[in-house]
Amino acid sequence: MSQRIIPLIMCGGAGTRLWPASREVHPKQFLSLFGARSTFQDTLLRVSDADLFERPVIITNNAYRFMVLEQLAEIGLEADVLLEPMRRDSGPAIAAGAAFAEARDKDAIVLALAADHVVSDTPAFLAACREGLAAAEAGHIVTFGVQPERAATEYGYINPGEVISGKVHAVAKFVEKPDPATAAGYVEAGYLWNSGNFMFRAAILSDEYRKVDADSVQAVTDAVAKAGTDLGFVKLDDAAFGSAKSISIDYAVMEKTARAAVVPVACGWSDVGSWHAVWELSGKDGEGNAARGVAVFEDSRNCNVSTDRALVALEGVDDLVVVATQDAVLVSRQKDANGLKRLVAKLKTVAPQVTEDHIRVHRPWGSYQSVDNGDRHQVKRIIVKPGGRLSLQKHHHRAEHWIVVRGTAQVTVNELVKTVHENESIYIPIGAVHRLENPGKIQLELIEVQTGSYFGEDDIIRIEDDYKRS
Known part of the structure; x- marks a missing residue:
């Protein structure tokens, strides 16, 4: 054998x-x-x-x-x-x-x-x-x-x-x-x-x-x-x-x-090397149109649509690729893979962030997504996997307000350790040492409202971290 x-x-x-x-x-x-x-x-x-x-x-x-x-x-x-x-x-x-x-x-x-x-x-x-x-x-x-x-x-x-x-x-x-x-x-x-x-x-x-x-x-x-x-x-x-x-x-x-x-x-x-290859491998309607997400086609043929959330409607067009994410939309010809390569190279010089990361950012404990921001505030949706926990950390430039919308959170704020349930909230002042964890069996989802003068990820001072990022 x-x-x-x-x-x-x-x-x-x-x-x-x-x-x-x-x-x-x-x-x-x-x-x-x-x-x-x-x-x-x-x-x-x-x-x-x-x-x-x-x-x-x-x-x-x-x-x-x-x-x-x-x-x-x-x-x-x-x-x-x-x-x-x-x-x-x-x-x-x-x-x-x-x-x-x-x-x-x-x-x-x-x-x-x-x-x-x-x-x-x-x-x-x-x-x-x-x-x-x-x-x-x-x-x-x-x-x-x-x-x-x-x-x-x-x-x-x-x-x-x-x-x-x-x-x-x-x-x-x-x-x-x-x-x-x-x-x-x-x-x-x-x-x-x-x-x-x-x-x-x-x-x-x-x-x-x-x-x-x-x-x-x-x-x-x-x-x-x-x-x-x-x-x-x-x-x-x-x-x-x-x-x-x-x-x-x-x-x-x-x-x-x-x-x-x-x-x-x-x-x-x-090797799925282009959106045209994705179209070739996807199920299609009678006019050759493929859709991942919600799409409507009228007088359109051989188009490929991929959308995260927004409805995409195409009328009177043939052989198009339309890919809609929450922060970027691509409209391209079906068979021009080299054109997309040139486009991404140009984007890396004029808008590098959209080539590097999504609005939803994955972390070992779950993910977060920015849903609104201004000069003095930022709102995020945070998901923590069962058993996951963020680093013990603090910030010099922002305070945070957490509202639990699903699951149960265990929150540390300085010497306080508190369980926060659905429809409850907790406030973390600027400079407070804090940690968020999910002790439950289902996903923890919360809305985080940040207020302050600076919201960059480099204002996270990790004191202790399960994933050795401190």
């Missing part, structure tokens, strides 16, 4: 190609774009069969660590979570995951998967994993080549070569994203889309990477060996990891190694 596979889930990317829904601090892999679960959660569930897969390893960054834990808990799974000190592209990320897996098992087989991809046919995907496992055990670095459904220009391609075993082929050539005419030629010639997912023996990946960049492999190996633990996370060593060269695994290894192999697969795969 073949050994089990260690899934390595990569979820540290920002995903700005789905702006304004996806942003720097809450990217697309954690969004529920196609139902109740995120693509990160679906990816984990896809590799949760204990007969085939080991406990997963997740590599992410410090900003996403609590979202990772929360979404793992929602689907009842556990994992080892590695934290990158900084982004170094997929090469060092996968090399670090391989080093961690090899430390766990010197013969480890690793399946490296992006957390933001969609696979609609899980049995076909698992069959491809089983097909590629023997080749990976034999020392090949196996990639998954998707059978093209069209002459796509947004994907790289793989030219499959001679048969290694079963359905596994050697890779004759990797090619970059083509123009339309070249893409059509590739499809005609039997090329495959490059999915960017890989299976390999951890030691083999490290050896092949070492042949072209020994310093970077040593850097990530040291980062794993010197890693510390913090709240259950594995924190890769900053200095060691930072010295690795920033490069994709394709450029670092796959385009140079003689061990590359490919398994053809047709599993309803997409």
Whole structure:
């Protein structure tokens, strides 16, 4: 019997190609774009069969660590979570995951998967994993080549070569994203889309990477060996990891190694790299219109609407994308993904906040959202998860008034500890040491009214914090 596979889930990317829904601090892999679960959660569930897969390893960054834990808990799974000190592209990320897996098992087989991809046919995907496992055990670095459904220009391609075993082929050539005419030629010639997912023996990946960049492999190996633990996370060593060269695994290894192999697969795969891709994967009405949220279409065709709250009505238009969040609205042509990339680059210079964060800001204890503000006041809606609590803190420039609208709050104000129920409130003076926590079994929701001269998050002086932010 073949050994089990260690899934390595990569979820540290920002995903700005789905702006304004996806942003720097809450990217697309954690969004529920196609139902109740995120693509990160679906990816984990896809590799949760204990007969085939080991406990997963997740590599992410410090900003996403609590979202990772929360979404793992929602689907009842556990994992080892590695934290990158900084982004170094997929090469060092996968090399670090391989080093961690090899430390766990010197013969480890690793399946490296992006957390933001969609696979609609899980049995076909698992069959491809089983097909590629023997080749990976034999020392090949196996990639998954998707059978093209069209002459796509947004994907790289793989030219499959001679048969290694079963359905596994050697890779004759990797090619970059083509123009339309070249893409059509590739499809005609039997090329495959490059999915960017890989299976390999951890030691083999490290050896092949070492042949072209020994310093970077040593850097990530040291980062794993010197890693510390913090709240259950594995924190890769900053200095060691930072010295690795920033490069994709394709450029670092796959385009140079003689061990590359490919398994053809047709599993309803997409990297969800644009709003047009979201439209392709969504249910549609008789005129080709897709809607997430409340939308009305009149004399409109092939449009894609995503809205958080406001009703969106389209009349007399075709092939549009409309994405409405609470602080930004995007109107774009369906097929111009490069135009959106240019737009987001421009927004980063003129309005960077709307590319970085949502009005609703996620925290390890829950979330908060600004609902009104002025020169001398700000109003927030705060949600605290059951068992969650904020840091023990104080402010130099603002007082706060909390009104509980759902659940029960336990509030500390200096020496006072008080339980505050629904329809009750409490006042926190400027400079008072205070803390908010949820001792109950349901979500705590409250309205916070701040008054004072300054409301920035940098006026939070943390004295004690469960999440080590003080």
